[in-house]
Amino acid sequence: MRIGVYGNLTLDELDQNDKLVVRPGGSALYSSLAAAYFGARVSIYSMIGSDYPRNILSSLKNRGIDVSGVNKLQGLTTRFKISYLADSRRLELINPGQKLKPSSTGDSLHAIHLGPVFLEIGLDTLHYARYHSKFLSLDVQGLLRTEGPKGIVRLARKRIDQFLSKCNLVKATEDEARVIAPAATIVSAARRLLHKGPQYVIITRGRSGSLLVEK
Structure with missing residues (x-):
């Protein structure tokens, strides 16, 4: 089964024992790893900056994931700071990253997953994905996020019915x-x-x- 995954790979800053730890993240990363684990042929379509570690891409390749659709541009990768307080989590936007554009997938795919993290997937990518896949899934998180005071990320009700109406799974x-x-x-x-x-x-x-x- 061939699966395409759209969404920006991220770098997440976490405070662990008073030390700043930077780890890779994003819906596209975890969805790709999960699909590859279960035997799918996975291709990632994403935008990253010059700060994204090469060893992460190498690790994905070693797991059989195609990263030729990951484009490295000038500037920084999408980056968040994550803080945990008791049972709550605070998400702070450090850098929003780049907008994604539809990327040629060649032949139609069995499935495409849209995993936006912060407003990087637009209607052009949605329509392209719907046309080129038999099954389209969506993680809504990055469509609802908005940046509040001091970069704090909050959820906001937005008009995303066009996304919901074209997806098989949400x-x-x-x-x-x-x-x-x-x-x-x-x-x-x-x-x-x-x-x-x-x-x-x-x-x-x-x-x-x-x-x-x-x-």
Whole structure:
């Protein structure tokens, strides 16, 4: 099975024992690793800066992941600072990175996953992905994020119905689902999301597991 994954690879700054640790991140990274682990032939389409470590790309290649669609541009990679306080997480935007453009995938793919992290995927990439894949999935996080005071990333309700209507599967956290489709219960929110177009909705609930709803 051939799978294409769109979304910017990130560098995440974490404070661990009063030391700053920088680690690779992003939906595109984790989705690609998971798909490759289960035997898919994966290609990543992403924008990175000159600061992105070469050894990470080499590691992806060694796992059989095609990174020829990862474009290195002048400037910095998408970067976040992540802080954990008790059971809460604070996300701070350090650098938004570059916008993605549709990249030629050659033949149509069995599936494409859209994993934006901060507004880098637009309607042009959505339409291209829909046309060139039999199954299209979306992680909504990067479509809902907005930068608040001091770079703090917050969720905001936005018009993303065009994305939802063209995808076969939509994945959201519980908070993201309530932003897109406010409802009394998380099951009701999931069903409201189904009415917007996708065949399947996955809602992740942290330590409480995940919810899968289908039409």
